[in-house]
Amino acid sequence: MINTVFDILTIRTDFPILNRKVNGYPLVYLDNAATSQTPQQVIDVIVDYYRNYNANIHRGVHALSQEATDKYEEARLKIQKHFNAAKSHEIIFTSGTTQGINLVANSFSTFLKPGDELLVSAMEHHSNIVPWQMLCERTGAILKVIPMNEDGVLLMDTFKDLLSNRTKLVFCNHVSNALGTINPIQEIIEESHTIGAAVLIDGAQAAPHIKADMQKLDVDFYTVSAHKMCGPTGVGILYGKEEWLNKMPPYQGGGEMIAEVTFEKTTYADLPHKFEAGTPNICGGIAFGAALDYMNAIGFDSIASYEQELLQYATQKLTMIEGLRIYGTAKEKTSVISFNIQGIHPYDIGTILDKLGIAVRTGHHCAQPVMDFYHIPGTVRASFNFYNTKEEVDVLVEGVRRAKKMLL
Template sequence: MIHIEKVRADFPILNQQVNGKPLVYFDNAATSQKPQVVIDAITNYYSTINSNVHRGVHTLSQLATDEFEATRKKLKAHFNPKHEHEIIFTRGTTESINLVATTLTSLVKSTDEIIISALEHHSNIVPWQMLCERTGATLKVIPMNDEGELLMDVYDELLTENTRIVAVNHISNALGTINPVEEIIEKAHKVGAWVLIDGAQSTPHMKVDLQALNCDFYTCSAHKMFGPTGIGFLYGKEAVLNELPPYHGGGEMIKDCTFEKTTYAELPHKFEAGTPNIADVIAFGTAIDYINSIGIENIEAAEHDLLIYGTEQLSKIPGLKIYGTAKNKASVISFNIGDIHPFDIGTIVDKLGVAVRTGHHCTQPIMARFNIPGTIRASFAFYNTKEEIDILVAALQRAATMLS
């Protein structure tokens, strides 16, 4: 059970006013807020052990390396890959997907097929389009229905012996749909395809067991998980990562380097060239500790309650239409009110202290599917409350009256 007052006290940014009103932060799908312990972890690194990692025999370097690698251990314990070295630190989900799509270039043929879904963020569309342009491979898309659920019977038809990789998100950032990734992975493996799961929106909200999922790649961004921006990870099965060439060349990723030839380091260093984002990796580990102190099951239950309550209350507003009504859904509600442009609604509710996201949410194909310019998106975290949802509803009603 979550003690909401205690939890909210952990997040200093929540205790402030915006435009003279108490802040109501409902833009968690874009980025989550950070508890004080995460902020302190960044400060503590620079104040006490600032040094480069993996390269020094002196005390500070060893302390920094220990703290840095401790995060990899925490991620292994939290996500359950088979090996620690299957966790590659990246700048986040976008870089992780680009790493895979780029390094696959030499392994993909013009006769190969890549499958994505109609629910993807641009970061899980564009890299695959670029791979197809480089290789001549064909991009296929799993369509969705009016509720925002993937048409799995069509997915069955899209899978062939030429399918090389299937890349789908675990949860839609725009609609909140939780995709049947277990089924997607199992069916893809039957035709010999690799599977990448975009976990940017799932990892803050649910338990993810990588060995149980059995996907080949999984991606994550720390800033969605109450951690810092600019850091995340790519998980890849050891055998699969060993097939891929390095993504960047430089320090740390070499075994031996001469002017005639360079041989590459073992995992994970093969994919971690250069000085890493040390402070934020350490703080990412602190964020994982914080999530576990609350309990991921408690987080999931609290956010589900907010989703149910928010859906009920928002549905009472005349003319409000919710986009994304999947049976299996995370704590995201996308909606419009009549013909009012979402940007106009968002601007007014901001003046009332409520932060929501408006626009296409980097999912323009979804908006085209519904023939709309964008939506208003309220996305909840476990530190939000039903009282804040009531404030949102009142702000929306006032905005709708002003703009009608």
């Protein structure tokens, strides 16, 4: 891998899966918003863990346990540095973004009473809707929605009107998984803080493209999944401000999160262990750190610049297809294109593309309210990563043309 120059051909050699064929065609993987592929450098770290020092962490005095503990906590420090958290114990390892959101939703019930209000954006993934609905059912709080327009852009004037002294928590994705829109989270955070509301940002779709700075954003909570960032599935992090994490009760009980246990009373461990009950995904955490090393060696500025080239190129090529409509046309967006062709169900297009070795996502993308807004059953979503090429975009465009010809 080249560290100083963005070299797409060299980068692609780092990803073994890109060499395989699907249905006799070279794989064109354009489902990166669902999960990214894993470079050999990260695969090697996973193999090394299970081959050489697989052991449980924190409690063991033997050599393997100590080595695994050191590697795991080194990964936490890498993640702290990457997201510029003030303290390493503000990084809580989770199974992914969904668990991070549920952790906050469960613990935050302590601070809510009937009539309190929560604000959610109209373009959220189900993972950033359902836990809050469940929280409202438990507490009597009220869920209100920040609307969006036809371009897939939040109506910020309406958002400001919705804010009041009853607003306790605002949650929004940094980037829409269905549309690619980059939301104005800095403004959302600042406006929410003026009335004393906390803010949780779902960073799952942003983190592969944008290097978010927790201290600069001044955000209260930020959640991320490793598998969107060249890492393994089943691991992620919740960033939380120390003051909030100290006030919040534990989400789960068990080993690791305790200081002392008797049948009469249990006291809880200090951060971050207070929120990390049970044996964690040790290998996953270590591999997440390795994935961040890999992406940072390439450079997030270089990644963002190259992906914007791909987005512009693909947008230009796809819009030349008669009857094709792109959903999500915000000026600020990441490398995601959601589209339909008039008169054709998105599933049918996706099925034909798969026969040609092209992997895209079809359906509502766990963002059914977004699809309801546009009065459609779903979209075809092509999502690009830094290891994709313009040649692959050409293959996609030709595949869509072929599907259209077959289906109309």
